Amino acid sequence: MGSRFFKNYAGYKITYPFGKREILGQTEHHTGVDLVAVAENGGALSDWVCAFDAGEVIEAGFNSRSGYYCKIKHDETLSTLYCHFKKDTLKVKKGDRVERGDVLGFMGSTGRSTGAHLHLGISLFGEWVDPEKYFDKDLSEVNKLTLTHERRVLRRGAVGDEVRLLQTLLAFHGAEISTDSSFGPATEKALVTFQKSREIEADGIAGPATWQELMKITKRS
Ligand SMILES: [Zn+2]
Structure with missing residues (x-):
């Protein structure tokens, strides 16, 4: 009996959390978590890695960073990434x-890795989120969590991951804009167009009412 991620061992341990970390004096954003399976005696182990949920494999192969990896699309908003297979x-x-x-593959250390582990990434609306928050959730719950997640008010001049999410959602709703994480005139224009189409105040600012409309995504059943 395994865990959500591993076939044989019920236990797992996070060896590197999600978020910013310092490597050789440089700040890097770790876009997922690193996991190992854990035996009853507490020892770290390799194991067969399992799919987080049902879905379609949209990438599977090798690159120098991820090693052998695969990516699964669960629905229009959610996908998961698994790296460093043997x-x-x-x-x-x-x-x-x-x-x-x-079963997707066996945990290994291919690509940019110093020991056998699973790098697991969860992407919501094209944005990497902390996988730990979703470990015990079903897809429907994940979407509910996303929809109730409070978002910052964004306006022209803003930069960062949330702007990228805003752009991703605008693109999802039909705007032709790039997701460059920078809230410039093009993003503002797309936002105004979206607001007009939804009959919310067309001020070009992403406030609570706008986020709420943006998050209304039709799920593929
Ligand atoms: Zn990692």
Whole structure:
């Protein structure tokens, strides 16, 4: 009996959390969590890695950073990323349909890695979020959590991940803008267009009412 992520071992341990970290004097944003499976005696172990939830494999292969990896799209808003599989153990390919708990590959240390672990990333609306908050959640719950998540008021001049989320959502609703994380004239214009289409005050500022409308995403069933 395994855990949400591992086939055989019920325990797991986070060896590196989500968020900013210092590496050789440089600040880096860790976009997921690093995990190992844990045996009953507390020892760290490798194990077969399982799919977070049902979905479609949209990427599977190798690159120098992620090693052997795969990415699963669960619905229009949510996808998960699994990195550093052991060579020749990747069990899925692009286009495959997987169910929750299906085996994806064996934990390894390929790519930019110093020891066997699973790098797990969860992306919501194109934004990396802290996977730990979603470990025990089902897809429907994840979406509910996202919708109730409070967002900052954003206006022209703002930069950062939340601006990228805003741009991603505007694009999702049909705007042709780039997701460059910088709230400039193009983003403002797209936002005004969106606000007009939803009959909310067209002030070009992303406040609570605007976020609420932006988050109304039609889920693929
Ligand atoms: Zn990692």
